[in-house]
Amino acid sequence: MKSRRQRRPTTRPLGRVASHFTREGTPKNSYRTEAEARGAAQLAWTLNRVNLNAYRCDYCHQWHVGKRLRDD
Numbered sequence: 133m134k135s136r137r138q139r140r141p142t143t144r145p146l147g148r149v150a151s152h153f154t155r156e157g158t159p160k161n162s163y164r165t166e167a168e169a170r171g172a173a174q175l176a177w178t179l180n181r182v183n184l185n186a187y188r189c190d191y192c193h194q195w196h197v198g199k200r201l202r203d204d
């Protein structure tokens with residue numbers, strides 16, 4: 133083959149898609165809509181008083197909830 137593409141690593145560095153995975157390395161729950169993700173975040177607050185943030189994931193293009201990366 134003439135045009136050989138640059139080989140990509142099969143395993144990406146986790147840091148780039150950290151928002152897709154939990155700290156344990158398993159994929160987070162994903163939600164198809166922002167409303168669903170926000171609902172889940174609100175439920176977490178109601179149940180556990182955990183302040184979660186709904187965000188769209190660059191990796192799977194769905195929505196996740198997670199702790200805020202920065203405080204305010």
Ligand SMILES: [Zn+2]
Pocket residue numbers: 151152162189190191192193194196
């Ligand atoms: Zn994701």
